[in-house]
Amino acid sequence: MMPIDSVDKEKSKRYFDTYTDRATVVPISKFKIDEEPQKPKVIRNLILDELLLDGNAKQNLATFCQTDLDENIHILMDKCIDKNMIDKDEYPASAEIETRCVNMIADLWNSPVSSDTIGCSTTGSSEAAMLGGLALKWRWREQRKKQGKSTDRPNIITGPVQVCWHKFALYFDVEIREIPMEEGRLLSTPEEILKRVDENTIGVIPTLGVTFTLQYEDVQAISDALDQYEKETGIDIPIHVDAASGGFVAPFLQPDFVWDFRLQRVKSINASGHKYGLAPLGCGWIVWREKKDLHPDLIFNVNYLGGNMPTFSLNFSRPGGQIIAQYYNFLRHGRAGYRAIHQVCVDHGIYIAQEMKKLGIFDILYDGKGGLPGAAWILKKDAKVGFNLYDLSERMRSRGWQIASYSLPGNASHMVVQRILIRHGFSHDMAELVVDDLKRSIDHFAKHPMVSGLTDEEGSTFYH
Ligand SMILES: *Cc1c(COP(=O)(O)O)cnc(C)c1O
Numbered sequence: 001m002m003p004i005d006s007v008d009k010e011k012s013k014r015y016f017d018t019y020t021d022r023a024t025v026v027p028i029s030k031f032k033i034d035e036e037p038q039k040p041k042v043i044r045n046l047i048l049d050e051l052l053l054d055g056n057a058k059q060n061l062a063t064f065c066q067t068d069l070d071e072n073i074h075i076l077m078d079k080c081i082d083k084n085m086i087d088k089d090e091y092p093a094s095a096e097i098e099t100r101c102v103n104m105i106a107d108l109w110n111s112p113v114s115s116d117t118i119g120c121s122t123t124g125s126s127e128a129a130m131l132g133g134l135a136l137k138w139r140w141r142e143q144r145k146k147q148g149k150s151t152d153r154p155n156i157i158t159g160p161v162q163v164c165w166h167k168f169a170l171y172f173d174v175e176i177r178e179i180p181m182e183e184g185r186l187l188s189t190p191e192e193i194l195k196r197v198d199e200n201t202i203g204v205i206p207t208l209g210v211t212f213t214l215q216y217e218d219v220q221a222i223s224d225a226l227d228q229y230e231k232e233t234g235i236d237i238p239i240h241v242d243a244a245s246g247g248f249v250a251p252f253l254q255p256d257f258v259w260d261f262r263l264q265r266v267k268s269i270n271a272s273g274h275k276y277g278l279a280p281l282g283c284g285w286i287v288w289r290e291k292k293d294l295h296p297d298l299i300f301n302v303n304y305l306g307g308n309m310p311t312f313s314l315n316f317s318r319p320g321g322q323i324i325a326q327y328y329n330f331l332r333h334g335r336a337g338y339r340a341i342h343q344v345c346v347d348h349g350i351y352i353a354q355e356m357k358k359l360g361i362f363d364i365l366y367d368g369k370g371g372l373p374g375a376a377w378i379l380k381k382d383a384k385v386g387f388n389l390y391d392l393s394e395r396m397r398s399r400g401w402q403i404a405s406y407s408l409p410g411n412a413s414h415m416v417v418q419r420i421l422i423r424h425g426f427s428h429d430m431a432e433l434v435v436d437d438l439k440r441s442i443d444h445f446a447k448h449p450m451v452s453g454l455t456d457e458e459g460s461t462f463y464h
């Protein structure tokens with residue numbers, strides 16, 4: 001008699017199922033490319049299964065980036081997956097759409113002649129910041145050379161900035177003079193900026209939607225102060241606004257807030273299309289006030305359909321779908337759509353801030369009003385609770401929520417902040433769920449206090 005298990009083995013060899021396929025019963029390749037190919041669907045499943053361990057993007061309240069993308073965006077992205085943005089000759093229609101987006105954004109930011117400015121798409125605000133910073137450096141260097149003065153010690157002045165400006169300073173050899181946050185002053189002020197500017201200042205970088213607090217810096221007051229400084233010293237210092245998030249919020253929700261090209265001194269602005277521009281990941285923008293504000297030496301001219309296409313970018317090859325999707329959003333939502341979408345998000349942020357305040361143990365750092373959609377709070381100094389904010393973030397992860405907690409930079413590093421960001425795709429129901437889960441977590445800690453809470457190093461979560 002044949003042993004039963006060998007009969008079964010013969011049969012099972014002929015039987016196909018993803019989870020009996022060889023690729024799924026041996027360890028997956030991690031360090032080397034195997035010699036033998038595998039069945040594509042089996043591998044796809046294996047990879048998708050592994051990706052289940054990623055957080056759920058919609059519950060990621062730590063990111064500014066878009067996580068809600070409609071069916072048409074999926075279709076457009078799919079159709080454009082093989083198009084390279086740099087091949088202006090081969091894909092002239094995509095190139096044209098990029099130009100239209102630049103013109104529309106220049107108009108949104110009140111450029112004096114929006115159809116005759118210069119700007120480009122980038123992979124995000126970080127690349128745009130490098131380009132903006134380089135343009136400032138070139139302008140300054142040329143002026144200094146004309147005056148026969150030294151060009152070895154350029155500096156930029158910033159408030160509490162996103163890490164991309166530290167990268168710019170390091171990579172392109174510019175000193176960054178970041179105004180340190182103080183407990184009582186979380187944004188830059190004209191006074192603090194004036195303390196730091198000098199003849200080597202290539203530009204001042206206010207942020208519209210500060211990463212740490214979601215508030216807008218007062219670009220107009222900064223601009224006025226620099227006007228006064230020029231009157232007194234003859235030194236003309238341009239402003240580049242990092243409007244990564246605010247550039248696609250303020251024009252819709254706070255149209256009277258003056259921060260953009262309405263101010264003469266604002267020479268360039270960057271924003272992330274993939275944040276509140278509602279485009280998929282990989283889309284940023286930079287626009288100069290006027291053509292003359294971008295030094296011609298930085299522009300490479302590529303031959304394009306017999307004409308000349310000026311380009312300025314760090315990357316060469318780049319996907320085109322994001323830009324097409326950005327254009328889709330501009331047409332599909334219109335200004336009214338952007339206004340409606342972002343206003344709803346602001347309202348959810350205000351609601352969450354109010355609910356947090358009611359708990360009595362938090363001081364509200366940002367109440368959701370006047371800046372980006374979201375809220376931020378710190379634990380009251382005298383709050384007698386058995387947890388810190390890192391513990392609370394950690395506990396919220398057990399329900400899938402990703403909520404950033406971090407200590408503030410500069411001289412406010414003793415302050416630990418918890419922050420939530422609200423984006424398109426978030427409902428009042430979700431806001432209630434978050435608040436309920438926060439309350440439940442706080443109740444849990446009341447019953448089971450943490451013996452020793454997480455420290456800055458262990459707890460700090462990404463704040464982008
Ligand atoms: C997100 C952000 C950046 C970086 O933008 P990416 O599009 O992620 O490269 C720069 N500055 C500010 C203020 C930001 O919020």
